[in-house]
Amino acid sequence: MWDHEIRAMASAHAIIAASVFMATVLPAAAVQGFSVYGTHLLWLYSVSGAVTAVSVAVFWLLGITPPTKKHTVGYKLSRLFRSCLYFFLSCLFFHTVVVLYGAPLIESALETFSLSVLLTSLTTLRCLCVLGPNVQAWIRVFSRHGAMSVWDTGLQITVACTLVGAWIGAFPIPLDWDRPWQVWPVSCSLGATIGFLTGLVAAPAWIHSHRKQLTYKCK
Amino acid sequence: MKKLPVLSLLLWVCAVYFVGIYLFVGGFLLVRLEVNRTSTCGDVLQPGEEPADFCRVRPRFRRAVLLIIDALKIDFAWFDPNNTSPRPYENKLPVLEETVTSRPSHSRLYPFRADPPTTTMQRIKGFTTGSLPTFVDVGNNFASSAILEDNLIHQFGQVGKRVVFMGDDTWENLFPKKFHRSLPFPSFNVKDLHTVDNGILQHLYSTMVGEDWDVLVAHFLGVDHCGHRFGPDHPAMADKLTQMDGVIRSVIDRLQNDTLLVVMGDHGMTDTGDHGGESQKETDAAIFLYSPSPLFPGPPTQSEPDVVPQTDLVPTLALLLGVPIPYSSVGQVLLPVFPPHGQTGGAVGGLSQLEALWINAKQVNRFLETYSGMAKDIPPESLSQLKSEFSRLSSDYLATVRDGRPPSPRLAASLQAYLTSVRATCRATWARFNPLKMAAGLAILAFACLTCFIVSELSLVLIRESGPGLKPPVAVAFIAGVCVAVVQIGKQGYVEASWCLAAAALSSELLFLWRARRYRAVPVEKNGSKALKSPSWLTPRRLLIPPLLVPLLRCASLLSDSYVIAEGRAVTFLVFSLALYIPIHLNWDGLLLPPSHDPLKAAGFLPSPALSPSTVRKESGTLLACLGVLVGSLYLSLSFHACREEQGSCQPSPFLSPLARLQDNQLKNLHYVLSVLSLGLWTYLLKRCLRHYGNLNASSGAVFTARWILPLTSVCLALHWAVGATPEDSFRNLSELIGLAQLALPRAAFCLLGLGLFLIWLDPLTVFIKPKATTPTRGQSQTPPRYRASTGISTQAELHHLIPQIYQRMRRSLDDGEQVVGSEVDSSPAVKAYGLGTVYSAPLLLFCGMLGIGLLLLHPEGMALSFLLLLLEMGALLHMHASSTTLRGLHGTFSADFNVPWTPVVLWSLAATQFFHATGHLPTFPSIQWGAAFVGFPDGHTGTVLPASLVTLNTFASHILFSVGCPLLLFWPLVREVRGSRGGRACGDEGEDAVMEMRLRENPQRFTAALLQLATRYLFILGAQVFSSVCAAAILRRHLMVWKVFAPKLMFEASGFLVSSVSLLIGVALVLRVDVAVGGWFKRLIPEASR
């Protein structure tokens, strides 16, 4: 039914996934001693940056972002400002949640905040791209009948996969294996990234296989 | 309401669980009583009965060196010159073989067989006491790990030998302050192969050349740690063993003539490098004896033992070094080191074989008599056999000595046989896992969990008595138990109760399950709403929902030592996750936000249009606010945790130490004020809640408790803390008064608590009726209440009509304010009842609150904060559950059942575990708060029952509170029922008023079913946790951490289950008691109102 959109989504996801890989591989060539564990924060910010830039570009090019009603520069600027604000607020929100989940409060605040930046760029940013800075719409999307387009469904799947990935990523931390990836927050950010990549693959696949059952209200 | 089926079903389920736990624990945990008597030099054990001082005889050796190489398996010690390509662990200790061949009368190498459990601590205990240490050595040292039983180190100290120790710091814990000099090194880090060994090597040789020692003990850990880390088949093991070879060589070079060298392993290891179990690879270590002066009469002969049991080291060493044999030793002297009779001239001051055997036999017989006087676990028939055997031998021996004739070799052999059979008897009693019992326990527990799950699914059918009843299973259980008993009597002559119980439990479970299979289709016909799910109640789709996934994760986490160590945080993590799931799931179903938010959406999508947007917004707000409270208390509760020794960089909570121990006065005052504030808040919140629902108006026992006893107890508690915190030297003249207060205040609190709980039980109704003065006249003019037309209608039907009426009136008067407002409209009711809407939950809440204060009394003062968090979290959970029930519209219609879904039940049970940790407890024995036994009894106790129960109450405080409060989950959605929400839909003239808990009385069957379901669901989750920790102990019984982590965890989980299930039964029984009282109240009301 929405073959065209599914194809568009698949290619957009492929590009975003590629950007994650590039963000892992390119700095390794450029920066001395770069590794996912060793210089974890560097990798983390490189992935967040890449995903942010590429998603914004892709969704803007595809024209998914809800059309603005007014075309004045001022309105656009305020929208941009609001988006940035939401981005930052969402970082704080994730930081709080992660701390409440048991992350150290003071000792590794930078690591925790970096993880929340990564989570924000993998989840909130996509909400911003697809739905605009509208929290009510975000909440609405995450309900059974809340999705109004293929993109909304894709958003649901990737966000859920990312968060579940980060959640599962916390499991190995208490184990006494002494591996480099058990250090906070490596396993969580790896989990989130792997979850995100899984979501990128799963979303078009799931939509494709369920295209008969899916019905959307028009926007 | 049917009380009996509920209680009997719950009792049956609990009993089955208990049998499973009992069987498993009986097969897994080896228990032995410690004999706390010591041998002395003056003991009459010498040959010939003449009293001679043991210790003055000049012994064979003046000094001894004990080199203990942890996990020195016998395979490591053999040397095979024909082996051209040895494995990393083979042929690496050539020094042993070289010495044995070159100096056969100076040295021997034997396999050295340890008794399970083959863990280092138990083994050290074993080869110093000569006994068979088990996991639980019940004695007076339960709190510390120090050995109080008579042992070699103690005996050395008694005769003035200077014992120098170096190596594994376990020794330092086992023998605190017993060594002349001690150099312990940390043994905890298994990955560290060299710290301990290098530490020893730095000091070993210099100590040996010095004269400042008589017995030198050096315990090397490298080989064991290498095994744990790499396994035996690894080049690192070759290096380690080669190093040990060098150590032994250097030690032999430095030995003097009067010194005995013993090189030994404490246990072996499996092919993966682990130990703890009973396989031959784990039990067979090596022992190598050497002395520069001739030790043995000659080269090895045929009569030499193939294997030396580990217990034999103790009597041998004792007699060689001239100290008394430790009292509880069951070992047998190693005969080859003693010269045969008549050849004693060569070795100065030594004993002959027969003399040594005789001393040994007398000592063992003395121990056996003492032990059998204390404990009854040795089978009586073998005991009497051993006794008669000893008296025969003793008369034989005495006759031989008296006559002065050469002893027959038969006598020595039968003395040996006697000692061997004593040890075999003891071992059979103490030191053997019983895999059959363990398997039976596992099976019973597994089936019990399944039964519990099925009972919870079929609760309605069971209550309607159309389902599988309880009578046939119980009958079958009885028959099976009796059959097994009869068979046992026929075959063995005596009855072993555990197997009868096992047969009974298993057969009744299986019969119940078999009968339940047929009944699973019943609800389809009975109840339309259940038609969809009932046929498939065991499909993965229904079981793999997050609320069941979380307990699954929890159970899985019990199988890993890391997660057990980090249990407190792991459980908090799970609680937080599941709590977040509630709003997310609600939002997913589109129920969190009012539908008006999205006008485009068709109304048909929303399953619950009944709630107005403002109600939805209010309920969602409550839900999120309670989530906030929950998360906040979860986060704060993390700061009340204690620390395990395995958690390296952990700081125990400052609130855990009693106030009296705080030095800083300001800090002390702050802590005191905080604790008293929390206590006050606890009391205030409880009273506030009761007053809010109009439960404080009546004049019943429960209300009296709430009004007077509860605050009075709190005051007692606060005073008690104040007295306890006063520094002893500041009020010298008041010391007597303080002592009295320390005794009297907690006892007064205990008495008040007992009185309060008793009053609640006796008179639980908190309903206040106010009949109107004008009732008789008004009754005529009014439309006659329907219960007046009682002639011809059964009481049941009357009640059915009566309730809403009374209730409606009561509610209306409540609306007007707490107190009665004078003016009533004409249509106003004849009777007003206050607090009827919370008639069930109010006593339960009060009961929990009183219990909470009592349990707080047993904790350190600072824990008051944690208890307050517990109350807040309880409240938040209840409110979240109520709000989500309202939002889901589950109680939308009168026909709805009152089922409590899995999510709140799981949260409730996880919160119990979470607060177990947040009240400063840990599943380890050293962390038990023994101070609780002395609250109110500062001078100690005479019996053991009272202190044990006080400590139990302290340890499982949160389990008790949450289990007793469990039925609140059923009531809270009704208590918090949204009034007027279904005004449009309410049928007939029952009005727009909410009926709260009276709804339960309208539907007694569903009420009973829901109560049963709730209780069995809670039991299921608890039982699943017990099952998984039982599995952990069974599967991982070879694990390095089994006696440190898994076995204590199993004990705590099992006793926690016991305490929880009993408390749950108390909670359910209280609800049933209230129900009886309510029934009686209505009966009394009817004649009164219809007058």
Ligand SMILES: [Zn+2]
């Ligand atoms: Zn060991």
Ligand SMILES: [Zn+2]
């Ligand atoms: Zn070991």
